Amino acid sequence: MPITSSALRAVALTASLAVLLAAGCSDGGDGSGDEGRDPAPRASGLKGLAAQQLKWNVCPAPSEAEGGGPSPSPLPDGSPWECSFMDVPLDYGRPDGETIELALIRAKAMDEQKRIGSLLFNFGGPGGSGVAALPNFAPDYADLRTRYDLVSFDPRGVGRSVPVECESDRQLDVHLAQDMTPDTPAEEKTYQKSLAAYTDACEERSGSELPHVGTISAARDMDLMRQVLGDAKLHYFGVSYGTELGGVYAHLFPRNVGRAVLDAVVDPTKTSEQGSLGQAKGFQLALENFTEDCADRGDECPLPGSDAREIQDGIADLLRRLDKKPIQGLGDRMLTQTLATTGIASALYSKESWQYLEQGLEAADAGDGGLLLTFADALNGRSETGHYDNSSAANTAVNCADYRGRYPLPEVKAKLPEFRKASPIFGDYLGWGLMTCNKWPVHGAWKTPDVSAAGAPPILVIGTTGDPATPYEGTRAMVNALGAGVGVELTYKGEGHGAYNGGDKCVRRKVNGYLLEGKVPASGTVCP
Numbered sequence: 334m335p336i337t338s339s340a341l342r343a344v345a346l347t348a349s350l351a352v353l354l355a356a357g358c359s360d361g362g363d364g365s366g367d368e369g370r371d372p373a374p375r376a377s378g379l380k381g382l383a384a385q386q387l388k389w390n391v392c393p394a395p396s397e398a399e400g401g402g403p404s405p406s407p408l409p410d411g412s413p414w415e416c417s418f419m420d421v422p423l424d425y426g427r428p429d430g431e432t433i434e435l436a437l438i439r440a441k442a443m444d445e446q447k448r449i450g451s452l453l454f455n456f457g458g459p460g461g462s463g464v465a466a467l468p469n470f471a472p473d474y475a476d477l478r479t480r481y482d483l484v485s486f487d488p489r490g491v492g493r494s495v496p497v498e499c500e501s502d503r504q505l506d507v508h509l510a511q512d513m514t515p516d517t518p519a520e521e522k523t524y525q526k527s528l529a530a531y532t533d534a535c536e537e538r539s540g541s542e543l544p545h546v547g548t549i550s551a552a553r554d555m556d557l558m559r560q561v562l563g564d565a566k567l568h569y570f571g572v573s574y575g576t577e578l579g580g581v582y583a584h585l586f587p588r589n590v591g592r593a594v595l596d597a598v599v600d601p602t603k604t605s606e607q608g609s610l611g612q613a614k615g616f617q618l619a620l621e622n623f624t625e626d627c628a629d630r631g632d633e634c635p636l637p638g639s640d641a642r643e644i645q646d647g648i649a650d651l652l653r654r655l656d657k658k659p660i661q662g663l664g665d666r667m668l669t670q671t672l673a674t675t676g677i678a679s680a681l682y683s684k685e686s687w688q689y690l691e692q693g694l695e696a697a698d699a700g701d702g703g704l705l706l707t708f709a710d711a712l713n714g715r716s717e718t719g720h721y722d723n724s725s726a727a728n729t730a731v732n733c734a735d736y737r738g739r740y741p742l743p744e745v746k747a748k749l750p751e752f753r754k755a756s757p758i759f760g761d762y763l764g765w766g767l768m769t770c771n772k773w774p775v776h777g778a779w780k781t782p783d784v785s786a787a788g789a790p791p792i793l794v795i796g797t798t799g800d801p802a803t804p805y806e807g808t809r810a811m812v813n814a815l816g817a818g819v820g821v822e823l824t825y826k827g828e829g830h831g832a833y834n835g836g837d838k839c840v841r842r843k844v845n846g847y848l849l850e851g852k853v854p855a856s857g858t859v860c861p
Contacts, residue, residue, distance in 0.1 A: 379428045382420055383560040392416035392438060395465045399492040400714065400722040405468035408440055409475075414468055415439050419561055421489070421554050423545050435554060436493035438464040439484045440471065450564040450591070452481035452848070453555060455488070457573030457597070459548070460727030462492035473834040474570075476845050481568065488578075489554060490539075490546035491727045497542060499535040499726040502719055506666070509713050509725075512656070513671045514761040521742065524765070532772045535726060543775050546727070547734035548782065552582040556589060566591030568848070572831050573597045573803055576794075580784030580811060583819070587789035592848050596795040597831040600807030601784045601814045605738040605770075606748070609763045610755055611804050617756035619681040619801035620645065622828060627691060635695045648677070649757055651698055660702045668702025668709075674762050676708035681801045684828040733770035737777035740767040784814045791821045791853045793844065797835075799828035812856070824859045832860075 392414040394404045405414040418434040442448040454474075456466045463485030474483060487494040500508060508531060515521040535543065555578075559567040568591040571579035576595035583590050603611060624641040627634035638644035652670050659667035668676075680690035686708075693704035714722040740748075745767050752764035770777070786792070792815060796808025805824075812820030825832035825840050832840045839860035846852040 379422070379557070382422070382428075382432070382557060385420060385561055387417040387419060387437070387561060389415040389417045389439070392464075392468075395462070396493050397720050398496040398723040399462040399465040399487065400724075401716055401718070401720060402465070405438075408471065410443065412441060415441070416464065419486075419558060421557055423542075425550060425553050433489060433495045435489060435558075436464050436487040437484065437558070438467055438486070439482050440467075440478060442482050443479050447480050448482070449480045449849075450482070450566070450568055451484045451559075451562045452477055452568045452570060453558065454483065454485040454570045455572070455575030455578050456485070457575050458491070458724060458728055459488070459574045459578075459731035460491055460724035461574075462487050462722065462724070464492055470834060473836075476841070477570075477848055480849050482562075484558075484562065486554075486558065488546075488551045488727075488731075490542060490730055491723065495542055496723040497535065497546060497726045497730045498538040498723065499531060499729075502721055504534070505713075505715075505721050505725070506719075509675070509709075509715075510667070510669045510672050512669070514656075514674075514765050516656070525742065525768070528768055529772050531729075532774070535730065536774050539726075539730070540774065543730055543734065543773075546730050547778050548578055548581050548731065549585070549778060551578055551731075552585055555582055556586050559589065564591070567593070569593040570833075570848075571595050572834075574599060576803075576811065577601060577782060577784075579792075580786070580815065581782050583786035583789050583792060583815065584782075584784050587786045590786070590789040590792065592790075592851065593792045594795065594833070594844055594848065595792060595811060596833050597800055597803045598794055598796055598807045598811045599803050600810045601782050602810045603807070604780055605732070605736040606740065606767060609767060610752060611807070612802060613752055613755040613760050613763045615804035616678055616681055616759045616801045618804075619799060619828070620648075620677070620756075620758055622799055623681060623687050623690065624648075626687065635691055637698075645758070647698070648694060651694065652758070655697075660697065660700050662702040662706035666706065668697065668706050671762070672709040673697065673702065673705050674759065675712055676705035678759065678762075678801070679708040679712035682830045684799075729769060729773075733773040733777065734775050735778055735782070736770070737780050738767070739771050739773075739777075741771065742768070784811065786815050786819050789815070789819050792819055793823060793847050793854070794820050795823045795825060795832045795840065795844070797825045797827055797829060797832045800830050802830045821853055821856045822858075823854055824857075826859065826861050 392405055395402050407413050417437050419437055420432040421435055422428045423431040423433050454463055454467055464487050467485040490497040511527055512520055515524045567589055569579050577599040579593055579595050580601055624644040627636055627644055628641045636644050637647050652673055655670040655673050659669045662668040680686040697705050714724040749764045752760035794808055794812050796805045798805045812822045823843055825837055829835050833844050837860055843854045
């Protein structure tokens with residue numbers, strides 16, 4: 334499967350680095366989080382569910398599945414974050430049947446008189462907790478709170494919304510450290526057995542939920558959410574996987590779309606294989622940009638090599654050595670080749686992390702894998718206490734429920750040369766990942782998602798030229814797939830995953846003008 338594409342990983346990464354590079358940590362409590370649950374009888378049927386009244390309370394600490402940590406701090410104006418739960422059908426094919434609860438969070442608009450409505454966020458994944466992410470990202474979106482309630486949620490199967498559960502923390506430590514780029518028949522057999530065991534654990538612990546966690550159901554949840562929040566139109570900000578979710582929503586409910594922004598775009602024309610290959614190229618491009626920057630700084634860069642190619646060769650050599658012999662990581666945990674590759678990918682999400690990636694690679698070359706392991710833990714959703722959120726389980730469950738692609742061993746081995754050509758560093762890692770869904774008990778919904786949205790108003794689609802996780806080419810593909818007069822393309826010439834929260838003034842000005850004033854930029858606008 335593709336590397337998790339989620340803007341909230343930057344938050345997890347920042348927190349993890351703070352733990353490693355500074356002293357101290359905080360106790361987030363048990364995060365059981367019954368606050369906001371309404372003891373009143375639940376409504377049933379779509380009309381009844383649309384009429385439900387939410388009970389908002391001060392937010393509890395994030396649950397373990399959401400990543401743990403302390404309760405969100407009050408907003409700068411002293412307002413509290415408010416949380417609630419909303420009932421939705423488990424199966425939209427049986428709307429009068431069983432319901433499940435989705436966790437929501439909001440910060441009310443600062444100017445009630447100028448309030449437009451709710452602005453719903455999805456920060457990506459799939460598998461990321463919006464309830465945990467929104468307070469962390471709030472400073473980036475403060476301007477938008479002048480006229481919107483900022484709202485996010487844990488999609489079904491995620492965080493506090495009936496989370497998909499698979500392996501235990503101890504099992505995940507082993508699973509995520511294993512050799513995911515097997516070189517021998519024995520290693521191939523071990524890898525396949527590990528994938529099968531993971532699938533079995535998911536089915537055993539969450540089997541009844543797995544058919545119902547796909548993106549189509551999540552999009553239907555958002556339209557029900559729109560009605561419950563009292564909005565005539567859905568105003569939406571989707572990042573990374575959130576762009577795919579937003580595109581599917583626009584296809585299903587084009588007349589209900591309000592002002593919508595899709596930032597860091599997942600290419601809707603790609604199969605799961607093509608998406609993974611695109612990620613290999615995207616992360617390779619980001620690595621090349623990183624190594625070129627390092628080489629250009631000469632002696633300031635600690636990595637060996639006189640040019641970008643030699644620096645990349647040194648990284649490849651480090652990974653080959655780790656394949657044969659892992660090194661000390663954190664505590665009694667070792668840095669394996671797989672975890673090192675995950676850590677490098679994690680650090681490439683943001684240019685702000687490049688300095689730490691240099692330090693991590695230098696330290697690993699000297700036998701200390703602690704910093705690269707910290708990067709890997711951030712991407713894998715592992716806290717400093719050794720607990721995992723459920724983002725990895727949810728990511729697999731959603732992707733396998735969405736995409737039909739299943740790739741047996743001979744087919745994967747035949748595709749590996751193309752993946753290696755795309756990226757000598759990440760090609761094997763992403764190529765072998767195609768096998769993740771092979772034994773999954775749910776058939777995928779689509780080859781590629783339909784995001785055609787005839788009749789929808791203009792949707793702002795933003796791509797970053799140096800984005801590693803969602804390559805820039807997907808931006809134009811989304812614009813075209815949405816249809817004539819719907820997709821509006823905005824390009825940011827820069828690095829990192831997501832443009833708006835990168836702080837570029839041009840991007841902020843264009844997006845704010847659109848969301849706050851309804852000013853649609855000219856399609857093809859470029860922000861330097």
